[in-house]
Amino acid sequence: MKIRVKIFAGFFIMAILMIVAGAISGIEFSRIGISINRILGENYKNIEASNQMLVGLEKQNNGILLILQGQWNDGYEELEDGSNTFIKGYNIVKNDTLDAVGKASIQSLETHLSALNMMKDSTLFNQQTATLKWYYEKPYRMITVMRHEVKTIQKINQDALYSTSTNLKERARRAIIPGIVVVVALLMFIAIFTYLVNHFFVNPLLRIKDRATDSLKYGRPFDVNIQTNDELKSLADVIKKLTNKNH
Amino acid sequence: MRGYVIIRQLGLVCLLNGTFLFIAFLMALGYGDGGELALFFSSILAIVFGVSPYIFIPKIDNISNHEGLAIVVLGWILSCVIGIVPYVLYGGEFTLANAVFESVSGFTTTGSTILNEIQTLPRGILFWRSSTHWLGGIGIIIFVLAILPQSGQAKLVLYSNEVSPLAKEDLRYTTKKSIRIILVVYLVLTLAETLLLMFCGMGWFDALNHSFATIATGGFSTMNMSVAAFDSVSIEMVINFFMLISGIHFGLLYMTALGKKSNVYTSTIVRYYLGGMAIATVVVSIKLVADGYYPDFLTAARYASFQLISVGTTTGFATCDTAIWPPFTQVILIFFTLQCACAGSTSGGIKVNRVMILWKGMLNQLKKIQHPRAIATSKIGKMTLSEETISGAITFIVIYLVVIFATTLALTAMDIDLFTSFSASATCMGNVGPGFGNVSSLGNFSSIPDVGKYLLSGNMLLGRLEIFSIFALFSKR
Known part of the structure; x- marks a missing residue:
């Protein structure tokens, strides 16, 4: 193999190591990006929506209590506002929740929501039926169950947020490690490469120079043993022929 | 160099x-x-x-x-x-x-x-x-x-x-042929075990991985509960058989397969190795039944034989937690952790050969004390043991035990209990796998501090390279 090829191969190997490490780090960093998107796009959005749903439920509860007090207009207004706030949050959570427990909670919410809406629209929800006893038995229980389901969804998202964040730490570590491994590997390779270049290129050149000098100065025979079958051996052979010719 | x-x-x-x-x-x-x-x-x-x-x-x-x-x-x-x-x-x-x-x-x-x-x-x-x-x-x-x-x-x-110098005694072929024999036996055993495990109902991936670990007398399983996870008598029997024969000199296995005179049946070392395992299995099984660990002898023998062969061949698979066994049986297991299997196999440890040399050397020494003028020679089978062989084996065993003692000392300094420290040192030095205490057969080494893990890793390498290689490399010529 020619010296040029050998030297090129050495640097090519270094380049391969760096490219592979860079590619792996790149892939890991892009995965970090995906994880961050997931945190912001799904979990955080759902946690906010759950909070919105809780506020909505609270408003609906207040609305019913106002109606019970006889403040019909304020009560209906609060109830309507609460219902709209809840629906807004519910629509976000409904589309993003894929977890089985979360889906069960969504299902439960849907059932209770339609029951609450029916109650609100029904003629039963009037001055005669709207007593404190009725409140504790019907709307209060419904709202309590719904609040529990919303908190379940919120917890699922909080847990997912925590685990994804923890995963981010691990991913960041993974993205750095190929770089560290390559730096160590490169240092080792450079040490070996330098040793080999020194042993197979520099030392033979120095030996050729010394023998050629000896041959010229003192007329000693030019005799150098070159282990590699490359340009250095050809050079030694040519010098040998030349010195033999001169002598 | x-x-x-x-x-x-x-x-x-x-x-x-x-x-x-x-x-x-x-x-x-x-x-x-x-x-x-x-x-x-x-x-x-x-x-x-x-x-x-x-x-x-x-x-x-x-x-x-x-x-x-x-x-x-x-x-x-x-x-x-x-x-x-x-x-x-x-x-x-x-x-x-x-x-x-x-x-x-x-x-x-x-x-x-x-x-x-x-x-x-x-x-x-x-x-x-x-x-x-x-x-x-x-x-x-x-x-x-x-x-x-x-x-x-x-x-x-x-x-x-x-190759260990002891292993060369039973493999007197040219280097090229010896290497070929070792490789052929290794491949045939791995393939045979994989197929048998698949036949017993294991998936191909698990079968291949468990075969790799068995024939190499390693012990890494693909299951958290090791072989216990399969809870299958047939799988345990197949693994038991292959663990046992992986502890025998590969040259002897080859010669047995070819029907040569020098084979596993005629080898004194193999007889001692197999005899020791059989006796220990019976004794441990009786003790386990007597102490009420298992309802009958056959069930006790199932678990006892597996654990003894696993430890005695330095494999390290587990079908039960030996940490809860009675101390008497644990002492027997510790003996096998130190002794291990035959030279020329894939197992580590002191090896049966050296234990036999030590034993013969001791008997010879006793004879010399009784009859000072007598010329006493020691033999294993037909092979006469030279003074150099005996002293070499004794030196190895002494250094081996010194390393275990030193590692135990270092681990106890890290506030690890004595039993765990000793068994971890012995098991790593012998390349066995499981120990007792916190590092028992169904446990792991995760609780050992990082420094301890590095120390035990050094022990494993020292044990695998049979100590002298490392000392010889770093000693002044």
Whole structure:
């Protein structure tokens, strides 16, 4: 193999190591990006929506209590506002929740929501039926169950947020490690490469120079043993022929 | 010592490891359950390092004995270093100390693990883990010599340094033939066990991994509960059988298969090895039944035989937790942890051969005390033991026990209890796998501090290289 090829191969190997490490780090960093998107796009959005749903439920509860007090207009207004706030949050959570427990909670919410809406629209929800006893038995229980389901969804998202964040730490570590491994590997390779270049290129050149000098100065025979079958051996052979010719 | 000679041969070690890493990568790619990047990067790294010496260093025909020794010792260390890379890149439970421990444990066929959740690992990583056993079991250099072309002289020097001197006694063939015999026996046993395990209902992936670990007398399982997870008598019987024969000299197995005179039936060492196992199984089973651990003798024998063979051959698989067994049975298991199986097999430890030499030497010494003028010689089978052989074996055993004592001392200094410290030291030094206390057969080494893990990794290497190789390499000539 020619010296040029050998030297090129050495640097090519270094380049391969760096490219592979860079590619792996790149892939890991892009995965970090995906994880961050997931945190912001799904979990955080759902946690906010759950909070919105809780506020909505609270408003609906207040609305019913106002109606019970006889403040019909304020009560209906609060109830309507609460219902709209809840629906807004519910629509976000409904589309993003894929977890089985979360889906069960969504299902439960849907059932209770339609029951609450029916109650609100029904003629039963009037001055005669709207007593404190009725409140504790019907709307209060419904709202309590719904609040529990919303908190379940919120917890699922909080847990997912925590685990994804923890995963981010691990991913960041993974993205750095190929770089560290390559730096160590490169240092080792450079040490070996330098040793080999020194042993197979520099030392033979120095030996050729010394023998050629000896041959010229003192007329000693030019005799150098070159282990590699490359340009250095050809050079030694040519010098040998030349010195033999001169002598 | 010529550095470039060592670098060229170590390149072969890198190539071999790189090839297996690439196979593991393909497996990870096929299953798609993770670990692909870690394995791909590791294989590229190993292959690149393996190829590079060939670009610069011309073919070398002669290797000196000291160079051979350096190649063997550094080859093992290099393999362990390569083994660390995919673990560290994968992450999870693999911190640096854990990766070092797992890699060294794999290549030295110890089988001790730091993993709590083995079943969650991707299959590619699990395959690499088992491959380290398989490569280490036969001896990395033997593998290199068998697969890649080498000159006769180089083969002889490397073979002499890799194979235990005791093992050479029963394998009096040319180097080339000896290597071929070892490889053929290794491959046939692995294939036979894989097929039998599949026949017993194990999936091909588990069967292959457990075969790698059995024939190499390693002990890495693909299950958190080791072989206990399968709860199958037939699977246990197959593994038991292959563990037992993997503890016998491969040359003797080969000669038995060919119907030669010198075989496992005529070998005094094999008779002692098998006899010892049988007696211990009966004694331990009786004790377990008597103490009410198992309802009947057959059930007790099922678990006792598996644990004794597993420990006695340095495999380390488990079907039950021996940490809860009575102390009497634990002492017997500790004896087998120290003694281990026959030279010329894939097992580690002091080895039956040395225990027999020690015993014969002691009897000889007693005879000399009784009859000072008598010329007494010791024999194992037809082989007469020279003074040099006896003193060599005694020296080995003494150094072996000193290392165990020193490691125990160091581990107790880290506030690890005495039983755990001693059994961890003994089990790592003997490349056995499970110990007692916190590192029992169904436990793991995750609770050991990082410094302890590095120390035990050193023990494993020292035990695998049979102490003298490392001392000889670093001693002044």
